[in-house]
Amino acid sequence: MTGLGPLLRIQRRTRWRSLAVWVVGLIGGLAATAASIAQLYDTPAKIKSYGDAVVSNALVAINGRVEGIDSLGGIVQDEFGFIASFLMPLFGIVVVASVTRREEESGRLEALLAGRIDRRAPTLASLVLVLAAVVVTIAGFVASLLVAGITASGAVLYSVALGMLTLVFATLATVCAQVVLHARGVYILGFAVVGVSYVLRGVGDVTGTDWVWLSPLGWVEKTAPFADTQRWWVLAIPFIVSFTLAAAAVLLADRRDLGGALYRPGPGPAAASRRLVRPVGVAAYVQRSTFAGWLVGSVALAAVMGALAEEVIHAVLGNPSLSNLVTFTSDDAADGFLALTQVYLAIIACGYIVQALGTLRQEEADGRLEPILAGAVSRRRWLSSQLAVVIGGLVVLVVASAVVFGAATALSTGDSGYVATLLGAGLAYLPAELVFAGIAVAVFGVAPRMYAVAWAGFGAATFIALLGHGLQMPQWLLDISPTTHIGNPPLGDVDTVSLVVLTLISAALVITGFAAFRRRLIPQG
Amino acid sequence: MTTDDVVQVEGLVKWFGSFRALDGLDLHVARGEVHGFLGPNGAGKSTTIRILLGLMRHDGGAARLFGGDPWRDATRLHSRLAYLPGDVSLWSGLTGGQCLDILAEAHGGVNSARRAELAERFDLDLTKRARDYSKGNRQKIALVSALASEVELIVLDEPTSGLDPLMERSFQEIVRERCAEGATVLLSSHILAEVEALADRVSIIRRGKTVTCGTLAELRRHTRTRVHAVTQKEPDGLGRMPGVSDYGAERVDGRIDTRFTIHPADLDEAIGRLHRASIDTLTVKPPSLDALFLSRYAPDASDTPIAAGARGEGT
Numbered sequence: 001m002t003g004l005g006p007l008l009r010i011q012r013r014t015r016w017r018s019l020a021v022w023v024v025g026l027i028g029g030l031a032a033t034a035a036s037i038a039q040l041y042d043t044p045a046k047i048k049s050y051g052d053a054v055v056s057n058a059l060v061a062i063n064g065r066v067e068g069i070d071s072l073g074g075i076v077q078d079e080f081g082f083i084a085s086f087l088m089p090l091f092g093i094v095v096v097a098s099v100t101r102r103e104e105e106s107g108r109l110e111a112l113l114a115g116r117i118d119r120r121a122p123t124l125a126s127l128v129l130v131l132a133a134v135v136v137t138i139a140g141f142v143a144s145l146l147v148a149g150i151t152a153s154g155a156v157l158y159s160v161a162l163g164m165l166t167l168v169f170a171t172l173a174t175v176c177a178q179v180v181l182h183a184r185g186v187y188i189l190g191f192a193v194v195g196v197s198y199v200l201r202g203v204g205d206v207t208g209t210d211w212v213w214l215s216p217l218g219w220v221e222k223t224a225p226f227a228d229t230q231r232w233w234v235l236a237i238p239f240i241v242s243f244t245l246a247a248a249a250v251l252l253a254d255r256r257d258l259g260g261a262l263y264r265p266g267p268g269p270a271a272a273s274r275r276l277v278r279p280v281g282v283a284a285y286v287q288r289s290t291f292a293g294w295l296v297g298s299v300a301l302a303a304v305m306g307a308l309a310e311e312v313i314h315a316v317l318g319n320p321s322l323s324n325l326v327t328f329t330s331d332d333a334a335d336g337f338l339a340l341t342q343v344y345l346a347i348i349a350c351g352y353i354v355q356a357l358g359t360l361r362q363e364e365a366d367g368r369l370e371p372i373l374a375g376a377v378s379r380r381r382w383l384s385s386q387l388a389v390v391i392g393g394l395v396v397l398v399v400a401s402a403v404v405f406g407a408a409t410a411l412s413t414g415d416s417g418y419v420a421t422l423l424g425a426g427l428a429y430l431p432a433e434l435v436f437a438g439i440a441v442a443v444f445g446v447a448p449r450m451y452a453v454a455w456a457g458f459g460a461a462t463f464i465a466l467l468g469h470g471l472q473m474p475q476w477l478l479d480i481s482p483t484t485h486i487g488n489p490p491l492g493d494v495d496t497v498s499l500v501v502l503t504l505i506s507a508a509l510v511i512t513g514f515a516a517f518r519r520r521l522i523p524q525g
Numbered sequence: 526m527t528t529d530d531v532v533q534v535e536g537l538v539k540w541f542g543s544f545r546a547l548d549g550l551d552l553h554v555a556r557g558e559v560h561g562f563l564g565p566n567g568a569g570k571s572t573t574i575r576i577l578l579g580l581m582r583h584d585g586g587a588a589r590l591f592g593g594d595p596w597r598d599a600t601r602l603h604s605r606l607a608y609l610p611g612d613v614s615l616w617s618g619l620t621g622g623q624c625l626d627i628l629a630e631a632h633g634g635v636n637s638a639r640r641a642e643l644a645e646r647f648d649l650d651l652t653k654r655a656r657d658y659s660k661g662n663r664q665k666i667a668l669v670s671a672l673a674s675e676v677e678l679i680v681l682d683e684p685t686s687g688l689d690p691l692m693e694r695s696f697q698e699i700v701r702e703r704c705a706e707g708a709t710v711l712l713s714s715h716i717l718a719e720v721e722a723l724a725d726r727v728s729i730i731r732r733g734k735t736v737t738c739g740t741l742a743e744l745r746r747h748t749r750t751r752v753h754a755v756t757q758k759e760p761d762g763l764g765r766m767p768g769v770s771d772y773g774a775e776r777v778d779g780r781i782d783t784r785f786t787i788h789p790a791d792l793d794e795a796i797g798r799l800h801r802a803s804i805d806t807l808t809v810k811p812p813s814l815d816a817l818f819l820s821r822y823a824p825d826a827s828d829t830p831i832a833a834g835a836r837g838e839g840t
Contacts, residue, residue, distance in 0.1 A: 002600040003600060006630040006631055010627050010630060010631070013623070013627065014616050014618070014619065014627075107610065107612045107613075107614035108614045108615070108616065110580060111610050111628060111631070111670075112627075112631040113578075113580055113599075114578045114606075114610070114632075115603055115608075115628070115631030115632035115633070116600045116603050116604050116631065116632065117600065117603075117631050118600050119580075119599065255582075257575075257580065257581035257582060258575060259580075259581075260581070264542070266542075365617070365656075
């Protein structure tokens with residue numbers, strides 16, 4: 001196709017850094033997981049104990065039903081399951097959205113398509129780019145698993161299945177990019193499908209029904225890479241689906257106008273409302289879609305996990321070895337499960353904070369901050385309005401998720417006491433979440449171009465919070481994540497001293513950010 | 526219209542939802558000319574250009590570029606043209622030089638000696654990151670990219686937005702040089718002075734329709750000359766003379782102060798009558814494109830297109 005080559009060279013030039021971060025991060029994540037697990041489970045007896053422990057519907061709901069859990073590879077698949085369920089699809093969606101719709105939105109694609117570049121080339125280039133990144137990732141995955149001493153055929157099948165997961169969502173994103181007008185829309189549609197896939201896979205795994213087959217996440221699981229009988233043929237499903245989606249995207253791209261979309265919103269009001277013209281109103285407008293996305297994800301996870309609580313109690317009663325679960329160490333596995341879910345919810349809230357405050361950076365880089373500060377709005381008022389809206393959103397997000405989590409748990413177990421318990425647990429994580437607000441504001445104030453540092457901090461905290469206990473990381477490493485210090489409610493007692501310390505740390509970071517923001521050059525594009 | 530037209534657009538129609546952006550637009554650009562494409566904001570200039578570049582499809586009428594189908598043969602036709610988009614957006618992390626390389630990669634046919642020369646003439650620092658460029662400098666990058674290409678057609682969508690007068694002059698010189706070498710230029714603008722300085726022929730559009738088209742001389746012929754004279758005596762029958770309108774005469778300090786507009790063809794006769802009334806002072810303002818332009822843009826202006834050669838209504 002005309003222009004595919006030049007476009008790929010252009011993308012390589014402008015995108016290679018972010019692609020490299022993704023690939024290295026993913027490979028590093030799996031390599032670290034596999035290496036720690038190989039170290040922890042160094043005897044067949046230990047491996048068997050893990051398998052006995054996690055045959056609980058609760059963990060099956062979170063990590064997936066792993067066939068061949070009595071093998072080293074099976075343990076890795078289980079531990080990496082949750083992270084892979086979100087990161088692999090996200091990888092595909094982010095790369096495609098930024099290469100296709102984001103470029104088109106910015107107007108850069110217009111200059112390129114007026115050259116000798118076919119209008120289908122951007123879509124194909126994004127897929128070639130993803131494919132290349134996926135191939136490298138798969139190679140890295142296989143190497144990491146082999147190093148950890150996992151069988152070659154299992155390592156290859158598992159890595160390829162994960163790679164196909166990325167491809168399915170990448171091709172889905174190419175179709176979304178034809179349907180909606182903005183990259184943000186592609187993210188929202190893509191994440192919605194990830195969420196639905198996660199729920200379908202969870203429900204299917206817990207109830208043992210064919211719902212699993214409707215979920216791209218289920219296809220990874222059904223290849224059964226570490227079971228005695230692998231199902232290589234299952235790889236054909238994501239292959240066919242990706243191919244069909246890619247073909248549809250290319251056909252659509254060949255027919256539509258530049259800047260056009262199948263869905264475009266109609267005209268809006270001619271004037272801003274009273275609320276919208278105030279700094280807080282503008283901030284709320286800018287934040288609303290980010291907030292809505294995270295809210296839906298968080299509430300959905302809370303509802304599904306709460307509804308599964310009863311299953312967990314049954315599993316605990318029927319299986320005493322559950323109390324030796326690697327992820328938590330209490331006799332009360334129901335509370336342990338709830339506590340674990342609470343950590344996931346806290347991570348979601350932290351992610352919201354980092355993304356929401358990242359829009360400040362976007363406002364500045366896109367030149368919208370300058371005219372506002374040139375008016376009567378002071379720097380301090382602007383930043384505090386933004387921060388107030390984001391933190392207000394955080395509180396709503398946390399309370400809504402906690403209430404839904406409590407209500408769903410109360411309904412499924414018949415114990416209404418969970419509503420108050422889980423609301424308390426949810427609120428207890430607020431200081432840890434505020435630390436990320438502090439980091440984000442500080443980075444934005446001091447070195448706005450390095451906002452990726454806030455994301456890196458979030459990534460590290462997520463890795464530690466989700467895998468730290470399972471991989472038995474040393475305490476100092478666990479302590480890096482603010483979530484570690486809360487006290488793991490409702491399983492453990494809330495550590496009130498830590499809450500105060502974390503709040504003070506966040507406050508100090510926020511003050512640093514404000515002080516630096518008042519002094520620094522604006523704009524820094 | 527001749528078969529040598531580089532751009533042939535007839536009765537072009539484009540809908541955006543329920544909004545008719547182009548409503549039967551005509552545009553003909555002959556080989557080797559600088560064609561001014563004038564219209565107020567939102568008249569449909571960029572949409573027409575995007576259709577010509579195969580970036581958008583049209584819903585009705587016909588559009589041909591180099592005699593080919595702009596949508597179907599897009600990439601083949603694009604190797605013969607260079608384009609400066611109305612909204613210039615660069616890769617913020619890359620330097621100006623890198624952005625130029627990228628655009629050259631997409632277009633091909635860039636003369637690198639000329640590129641260096643143009644960067645020099647536009648006073649551009651190619652080692653700066655795109656995000657550190659001012660609006661004018663980003664515009665210059667895009668201009669260098671478009672004007673350095675060895676192509677038959679250069680399409681410029683509001684090329685001088687953000688440029689200072691000095692750079693505007695460099696721009697005009699460079700466009701003239703390219704034309705002298707045989708390039709055809711389609712220059713979309715709402716800045717009259719720029720079009721008057723460069724264009725051989727002009728198409729004026731309004732609300733998605735071509736209102737007027739012709740050479741500058743032809744267009745000038747449709748506009749009216751403004752005359753202001755002070756004479757000793759009352760000029761004889763001037764107010765009733767064919768071709769004269771907006772006539773007004775009053776007695777000031779014992780002299781006759783006369784103002785009127787007149788079609789250029791009737792000027793000689795009118796001046797003769799003024800002469801016979803003994804001229805004290807005489808001001809004749811030649812027809813300007815401004816007048817024509819403003820008359821076409823006025824909210825109550827007629828939507829009826831006038832063909833070149835037909836008599837205009839004047840101001």
